[in-house]
Amino acid sequence: MTDPRPTPPAEGTGSTGRTGGTSRTSVRAGTTRARRRPGDRPRALTLGGVVDGVVLAAMLGVVALGFGPAWGTTGYLLPALGGAAVGLAVAWTAAALRWPVLLTAGATVVAFFVLGGALALPGTTVAGVVPTPETWQVLAVESVRGWKAFVTTVPPLSSFPELAVVPYLLMTVTGVLAGTLAWRARQAAWALLPVAVAFAGVALLGTILPARPLVQGLVVGVVGLLWASWRAVETRMEANRLLSDASRDATRRLRAQRVRGGAVMLALGGVVAVLVAPATVAGEERVVLREVVTPPLDLHQYTSPLVAFRGYTKDQADTTLFTVTGMPEGARVRLATLDDYAGTVYDVASGGASGVFNRAGEVIDTVAAGTRSVVEVEVAGYDDVWLPDVGELAGIRFTGERAEALQAATYYNGASGTGLVTTGLRPGDTYELDAIVTTPPAEEDLATVPIEDVDLPTAKDVADAVPAKAAQFAAEATDPFEQLTNIRDVLVATGIYSSGLDNQPHSLPGHSAARIDALLSQDEMVGDDEQFATALALLARQAGIPARVVMGFYPDDREWEPGTPYVVTGADVHAWVEVPFEGYGWVPFDVVPDEDNKVEPLPRSRQVPKPPVLEDPETPEEPPQADAGEVEDEDKDDDEAESVDWRQVAIVVVTVGVPLLVLAAPLLAILLFKARRLRRRRSAPVAVDRVSGGWREVLDTATDLGAVVPGAATRRESARLLAEQPATSAAGPTTTALAHRADQVVFGAGTPTDAETAAYWADVDTAVRDMQRSVPWGRRVRARFSLRSVRGADAPPLRAAAWSALTAGPRAVGRGAGALTARVRDRMARTRRRKQRAQQQEDR
Structure with missing residues (x-):
């Protein structure tokens, strides 16, 4: 009778004494080499897999820190770190259960949408956790469009919660790729590739201010390389694992040497990083996408507000446009800054020194110094896209019924201080401004301050009289500031203010080249802020002085008391010129002619004699015209009826009827x-x-x-x-x-x-x-x-038939994917069994 128990190995042999086993004995140098069995546990379930997860979590965590400067608050940590955790969790589960690629990708998509509400969009969920259809819609839309908005919005981005989808998506995908490569690839160092790509991507999506460059460099660079080296050594030692006592001692000594060498490399790398990183960061200018990407805002579709200047003074002089509460003393309400003249209109520019328009929210990064105030604006009769603001803005908060829509449509140019609402403001809209107001310096203080050299858009099609008048008005002055004040003083002293009202001299509106040429060519220059501000800006730029025109509102000191609400009417509209001075920024210069300047009467020899006044004879009393008026009204109605524009009627009928006909055709x-x-x-x-x-x-x-x-x-x-x-x-x-x-x-x-x-x-x-x-x-x-x-009565309902047709494709894809997965599993199983049989035959 045969004893089924294995025979113990003979002393001094390298055999295990087990027959039919899966280990192979080698008599070479008295060593035994064991092969890895096909049934070994996945790496994700081993202690080494835990170490991999900790290292990847640390690297992804420091990569996520790069979103900090752009976000402005710590609110980015939840979507970024949460996305990394979701990605690593999906990768670990897929590695532990040996999921195929398609199943892993599907699980990533499901996890992204199921957990996206709680991690990135809690405001769209129920109780901050349960996602809603709105959550899934925002996740899907912002996954595609959010990248452009992320780099075209004025930091900090914390005012736009929907942009949290960008760090959430980026870190989720990075976690899945890095974890999958670390736990399943033969060359684990490939896991550093998605981490490095994410590190560079976060830097490009950020601002010119670095987040934690020293910490990021140490963890991602040094720790990543050490981990990759450790994985490479572990792979070689696993492939050549020794089982004899002498070889085990050699293996332990080799491992100890590797650990000591790694520690020395880590210490040296840390010292080098600490010494070199600050100098590198300080001397290197960062290149980020938001500095080179032009925001998708076409300013050509918005008319310059200066075109409507005369409309405020003539048609809305007594109309309340909006009410400003909390405006500091000496402040002005800015409507728009105009720095691009093309011969017909002074317009708002974008790009270069003119700045760019980016989406603006409740917090806007600014380095302006001055008095910080909260200014409230309530719109009444104003209806336009240009946002009335005060000073330098540090934030915009809409509080009316359309707050959400207006906030999403608001853009701000920090270089020019101009705000724009693409949907337009309407009566009833309200908003708050975090304004920083700076008191303008006195002209005496500017006399010794250099004027900054700012590259503004080149003025085109300037009036022919500008070059000669600029030299004439500047006189013999050579200092730029003196030239500027000389030109301004001539316009103020000799100009005659008129908006063309009934009690004012005749004055044409506009600020085209022809209008400015007529203004400067007259012996008596007649116009209002629109013409004189444009003339001063063009004359100053002709003299080499950078200048721009600003349109806005400011109160008369006799009509407004600081500390009380400022009710803005059309009569308060003004235009002034701004010039940049070193240390002060853009300083306003008013160019309003003296009120004492009047139009000189014609000489006596040139006066036209008045005709004699004749007394009108008594006119007989006219009969009442009531009946005639009624007849006129009836005739007028008949004429209106006869003058029906049948072409317009046909257009309306076709426009309304064709869609209705299309809908009713079935x-x-x-x-x-x-x-x-x-x-x-x-x-x-x-x-x-x-x-x-x-x-x-x-x-x-x-x-x-x-x-x-x-x-x-x-x-x-x-x-x-x-x-x-x-x-x-x-x-x-x-x-x-x-x-x-x-x-x-x-x-x-x-x-x-x-x-x-x-x-x-x-x-x-x-x-x-x-x-x-x-x-x-x-x-x-x-x-x-x-x-x-x-x-047919037996046919299924149309709704069920339509649903069956719509889902036929996905069902077929699902069946195909299931069949493909089954074939892959069968092939893998056959390969595994074939290797086992070959191993058994080799062991025998």
């Missing part, structure tokens, strides 16, 4: 089909067909009304079923008689006469009428447009 087609079917049945050339067609009409009407009749039922069975159903029971006796008569005609020997078929159809009409009257009118209407009789 319904009309159903009605036409049923009418044609009825006519064919009633006028069939064969009498038997007319009788059977009459029965089909009864059955189809009942089917459209909701009755259920199997297609294989006989006429008498169908009649019995119709008599039992509520929708058709009212015509039960008639339908039963019609079914019997139809059977007699169809299966009988004779042929019915025309009178008999006409009588049969009369009974058919009676049955149809009785069935229709027995149901509510709503069901009758639905029955007229129903397709159940066309598709």
Whole structure:
């Protein structure tokens, strides 16, 4: 009898004494080399896998820190770190369960949408956790569009919670890729590739201010490289694992040497990073996308507000445009900064020194110094896209009913201090400004301050009189500030202020090259802020002084007391010029002519003599004109009626009628089909067909009304079923008689006469009428447009058929993916069994 227990190994041999095992004995140097068995646990379930997860979590965590400067608060940590955790969790689960690639990708998508609400968009969820359809919509949309918005929005981005999808998505994908490569790839160092790409991507998405460069460099660079080296050594040692006592000692010594060498490398790398990183960061200018990407805002579609300047003074002088509360003393309400002149209009520029318009939120990064104030604005009669603001903005918060829509449509140019709401402001809108107001310096303080050299857009098509007048008004001055004040003083001293009102001299609106040329060519320059501010800016730029025009509002000191709400009317509109000074920034210069300047009367020799005044003779009293007025009104109405613009009427009819016709076309087609079917049945050339067609009409009407009749039922069975159903029971006796008569005609020997078929159809009409009257009118209407009789009573409902058609593709893809997964698993199993058999044969 054979003992089934294994025989113990002989002393001094390298055999395990086990027969039929899976280990292989090598007598080379008295060592034994063991092969890894196919049934070994996945690396994700080993201690080494835990170390991999800790290292990856540390690297992804420091990569996520790069979002800090752009976000402005710590609110980015939850979506960024949460996304990294989700990605690593999916990768670990897939590695532990040996999921295929398709299943891993599907699990990533599901986890992204299920957990995205709690981690990135808690404001769209129920109780901050349960996602809603809005959550999934925002996740899907921002996954595509959020990248552009992320780099075209003014930091900090904490005011735009939907942008949290960007760090959440980036870190989720990075976690899945890095974890999958670390736990499943033969060369674990490939896991550093997605981490490095994410590190560079976060840097490009950020600002010019670095986050934690020293910490990021140490963890991602040094720790990452050490981990990759450790994994490479571990792989080699696993492949050549020694089992003899002497070889185990050698292995331990080798491992100790590797650990000591790694520690020395880590220490040296840390010292080098600490010494080199600060100098590198300080001397290197960061390149980020938000500095080179132009925001998708087309300023050409928005008209310059200076075009409407004269409209405020003439048409809205007494109209309350908006009310400003909390405005500091000496502050002005800025509507827009204009720095691009093209010969016809002074417009708002974007790009270069003019700055760019980026999305703005409740917090705006600014380095401006001054008095910080909270200014509230309530819009009344103002209706335009340009946002009235005060000073340098550190934040914009809309508080009205349209707050969310307005916040999403608000852009701000920090270089020019101009705000823009693409949807436009309307009466009733309210918002708050975090404003930083700086008191302008006195002109005496500017006399010794250099003017900054700012590269503004080149003025085009300037008036012909500008070069000569700039030299004439600047006189002999050579200092830029003196030239500027000389030009300004000449305009103020010799100009005559007029907006063309009834009590003012004649003055044309506009600021085109022709208007400015006419202004400067006159002996008496007549105009208002629009013309004089434009003239001063163009004359200053001709002298080499950078200048721009600002349109806005400021109160008369006699009409507004600081500390009280400032009610802005059209009469408060002004335009002034700004010039940049070193240490002060853009300083305003008013160019309003003295009120004492009047139009000189014509010389006496040139005056036209007045005609003598003749006394009018008494005029006879005119009869009342009431009747004539009524006749005129009637004639006027007749003329208006006769002058109807039929072209406009036709356009309206076509515009409204064509869409309605398109929508009603399917319904009309159903009605036409049923009418044609009825006519064919009633006028069939064969009498038997007319009788059977009459029965089909009864059955189809009942089917459209909701009755259920199997297609294989006989006429008498169908009649019995119709008599039992509520929708058709009212015509039960008639339908039963019609079914019997139809059977007699169809299966009988004779042929019915025309009178008999006409009588049969009369009974058919009676049955149809009785069935229709027995149901509510709503069901009758639905029955007229129903397709159940066309598709057959046994056909499934249209909704179920449409759903089946829509889901046929995904079901087929699912079946194909399942079959593919099954084939892959079968192939892997066959390969595994083949390797096991080869191993067993080799061991024998």
